Amino acid sequence: MDWDNLRYFLELARAGTLVGAARRLAVDHTTVARRLQALEKQVGSALFAREAGGHRLTEAGRALLPQVEAMEAAFLAVENAAPGVRQGLHGLVRIGTTEGFGNLILAPQLARFALSHPGLVVDLLALPRLVHLSRREADIVISLERPARGAVLVVKLTDYVLQLYGATSYLERHAPIHTADDLRGHTFISYVDDLLFSKELQILDELHRPAHFALRSTSILAQYEAARAGAGLAVLPAFVAAQDPALVPVLPGVARFQRTFWMSMPADNKHVARIQATWAFLREAVAAQQGLLLPGMNAI
Numbered sequence: 001m002d003w004d005n006l007r008y009f010l011e012l013a014r015a016g017t018l019v020g021a022a023r024r025l026a027v028d029h030t031t032v033a034r035r036l037q038a039l040e041k042q043v044g045s046a047l048f049a050r051e052a053g054g055h056r057l058t059e060a061g062r063a064l065l066p067q068v069e070a071m072e073a074a075f076l077a078v079e080n081a082a083p084g085v086r087q088g089l090h091g092l093v094r095i096g097t098t099e100g101f102g103n104l105i106l107a108p109q110l111a112r113f114a115l116s117h118p119g120l121v122v123d124l125l126a127l128p129r130l131v132h133l134s135r136r137e138a139d140i141v142i143s144l145e146r147p148a149r150g151a152v153l154v155v156k157l158t159d160y161v162l163q164l165y166g167a168t169s170y171l172e173r174h175a176p177i178h179t180a181d182d183l184r185g186h187t188f189i190s191y192v193d194d195l196l197f198s199k200e201l202q203i204l205d206e207l208h209r210p211a212h213f214a215l216r217s218t219s220i221l222a223q224y225e226a227a228r229a230g231a232g233l234a235v236l237p238a239f240v241a242a243q244d245p246a247l248v249p250v251l252p253g254v255a256r257f258q259r260t261f262w263m264s265m266p267a268d269n270k271h272v273a274r275i276q277a278t279w280a281f282l283r284e285a286v287a288a289q290q291g292l293l294l295p296g297m298n299a300i
Contacts (some may be wrong), residue, residue, distance in 0.1 A: 005035045005036075005039040005042070006039065006071065008035035009036060009039055009068060009074060010212060010295075011024050011032075011233070012055055013065055014136050014266070014268075015052040016053075018054075020054075020136060024092050024094075045058070054135070064070075065297050073271050088117055089120045089273060089277055090119035092274075093122055093124065094138040095123065095138055095140045095141075096127070096131025096133075096140070097125070097126055097131065098128070098142070098154065098221055099126050102127075102239075103221065104126060106286075109289075110122050110285075113134055117274075122278070128197065130198070133264055133265070134150060138280060140263060140267055141277065142247070142261050143262055145199075146260075147264045150266075151266065154262075155262070155283070156245050157262060158261050158289075158294075159285070159294060160228040160237055160239060160261065161237070161238045161294055162203060162238065163235070163256050164234070164248075164251055165227055165233065165236050165241050165248065166227065166247065166250050167227060167229065167246050168225075170232065170233070171248060171250075180251065183207070183208040184208075186233055187213070187214045187231070188204065188214070188232050188234065189213065189216070189231055189232045190234065190235070192216045192218055204235060212230040213232070224244075227255050228244060235255070238293070238295050239292040242292070243292075249290065
């Protein structure tokens with residue numbers, strides 16, 4: 001049996017789509033389809049059910065998967081132990097997370113990590129939406145809500161602080177704010193309610209229900225730019241706004257909120273060296289950023 005066909009089967013099982021598997025393997029999606037057809041002909045059974053959303057393992061595919069994973073683990077062990085083989089991490093690791101955290105906290109750290117491992121390709125999906133681990137959109141996902149089910153490894157990555165901010169230019173033009181009641185009549189910047197991807201971001205409801213919004217956006221970075229331009233008040237992560245001299249915390253003793261980032265990956269990735277190393281690096285790198293994530297608090 002051709003190991004390459006089995007390798008294509010394994011990546012399709014992980015990615016869930018021909019395009020996703022092709023991206024991981026750096027080939028065209030038709031190559032993945034051709035390899036799968038060849039393997040199914042060899043085993044005499046359909047290994048995937050073709051669905052509108054992608055490819056789902058059949059009973060035969062589920063039975064084959066652990067055997068192929070064991071073969072992969074054995075192959076990697078031989079490769080790593082053999083004298084004269086290439087050293088270091090190789091291959092693709094895809095990380096999904098929220099837009100602000102990905103761009104401002106993770107991107108500089110992952111750039112450093114990639115420089116240390118030239119054989120590694122890091123895809124950072126920093127998006128204002130959920131990145132679905134169940135659909136294999138990423139190898140590692142950092143989310144605001146803890147995954148509730150499935151064969152998934154989960155750790156608490158970090159807490160972080162959000163604060164109500166206003167630009168100096170905005171605050172100088174409007175009535176002073178000393179209590180939450182003073183927020184009446186002020187203009188706000190926030191998310192688009194029906195496109196909010198996590199209930200953990202419904203923060204304004206805990207403080208004040210605005211009557212008027214100057215701007216609503218799916219992007220936290222767009223909200224930040226609107227706030228610093230003086231368009232209104234916005235609840236922003238401290239790691240986005242705290243170091244900007246144009247923005248001032250509003251009601252710092254009251255309008256301060258704390259949320260959690262959870263990191264997860266499929267349990268079957270725990271033996272993949274490049275993903276294991278990336279997982280460990282992310283924990284270490286984020287632990288070193290506690291001053292930005294939790295300003296004014298002791299490191300957790």
